[in-house]
Structures are given as structure tokens and as C-alpha cells.
Amino acid sequence: MASSAPALRSFNLALIQLGQIGTDKTKNIAHAREQVLKAASREDGPKPQLIVLPECFNSPYGATHFPTYAETIGYKPGEPYDPAKSESNTVRMLSSVAKETGTWLVGGSIPEREVSTGNLYNTATVYSPQGELVALHRKVHLFDIDIPGKITFKESETLTGGDSLNYFDTEFARIGLGICYDVRFPELVAIGARGGCQVFIYPGAFNMTTGPLHWQLLQTARAVDNQVFFGMCSPARDLSVGYHAWGHSLVVDPMGTVLAEAGHEEEIVHVRIDPQVFEEARAGIPVTTQRRFDVYPDVSA
């Protein structure tokens, strides 16, 4: 991680709990665009500087769907990339709407195909207010679970896990990235937070079994352990499709206070991120300087 993170400044964040994610990819992309425009043109409060879409927003969520819906992105960190010329329809839309609205955009996640290997990934891309693609995160931990009588899901039937940790710098924060199941692995956030990330954004889609038990608990744990802001953006719940998302897009502050939480329908959640809470949490409960790396190893070293 680059050594000097930008100082955390106050900013406005919007999570789009997107609905109407069906089998028509063109419609899914068009609806996501409409909702980004809606979030950016907010009239009943401050406009967001960062907008977030949910996990798997251009495709139904399911291992059998990923090969059909996957798009080639072809982005490599550090190499020139023009999103306007991307093979991916979704990347072109995300870049253009970020530029049109002049906001930072975490473009949820989409199934991605890497041409050279044929591998498929669950991939989040991030855009600057100028429409540049500035970061890409491939879900590192694949969602393979089997809770008898409740839910069996195996992303690894068609997906490969990513192999890097990712973040991006804005003028108001260093922001760490992950996708959904990644939240169950605290090392990602510990490493990111020790590398200067003050805010973490994870597109996610928990379900009706794990959602009520773990969605808020895990985000609160990551936020409090690392004294960071933590937000996850879910699709809206749709009981007519195969995977029933929990919804409840959420933002938690470094003291573990829930700043905002959606219900389960389509909704845009707006939150102000206030650096004072971050500074007071770290000054009052100084765990960031009390760690005993003489007793246990530093996972970020």
C-alpha cells in the first residue's frame, strides 16, 4: 500500500439498494444507471460524493448464471485503460455515469471473464468523477456454504477467487474494497486499516439465513476492531428470483454505531461520514497503538 493516505475529511456517501435485477442484462444496466443519476441529483439533502451499487447488479446471482453474464474488462493496475473503449457494456455505463454526475462510483460487482485464462471472477470496479477506472477488486473468498435445509451455494462451481487486496484514494479518504463473503475474513480489513484505509466499502448480498444473524454483526465487528467506517450495499430482496437477498444496506461508524440502514426494498441510503467520530474513537480507545506484535504477528507486516 502507498504509504501516505489522504486525511479523512467529511463526505456524503450513498448506497443504492438496487431492485429489479432480472434476466435482461441490458435492463439491469439501464436501471442501475437511472438509480445512480437519482442518487446524484438528491434534492432533500447534500449530494453524495461517493455512490455505491450492490454485488452482482447486472446479472441474477447464482453460479450457473455467471458464465452467461460475464463480461471482459481487461483492466490491469498501472497500465493505461480507457473505459469508454472497454469491451464491457457495464464498465462503459459506469464510467460514463460517474463522469456525468461528477461523483466517485463503486460500481457494485459483476461477473468478469479474463480472456487469457478463461477464468471467471466476481469483480468490483471503481471510477473517479472524471470517469477513469481507478481500482478493481475480484472477490477473494468465494461464497461456498452448505447449511442443510437452509442454503447451499457454491460460487467456486464457476468462479475463481481473486488474489489481491485493493483500495483507492479520493480527496476525502482512503477506501478499502471487498465483496460480500470477504467480510467474514477479518485479515482483509486489518491489513487495509493498518495501511491507512479509514473507510471500507463492500458490495454484498447476504441471504435470508445468514443475513439476520451475521450481516450487521460482521460489519460492526470489522468497524470496531479496526476503528473504521464500514458500509455494505446489497441488492433489494426479490422473492421471485432464485437467490433471496437480505437487503438492509448498512453503514457503521468506528464506534459501532449504525449510521443508516435500509429495509429490504429498493432504496437509496444517504450518510454523512464525519471524521470526528474516527478521531475520537482512536484517541479514546487507542487500540491502534496498543497492539502486542511482540506476542502475536502483525498480519499487515
Ligand SMILES: NC(=O)CC(=O)C(=O)O
Ligand atoms: N453472498 C455472499 O458472498 C456471502 C453471504 O451471503 C454470507 O457470507 O452469508
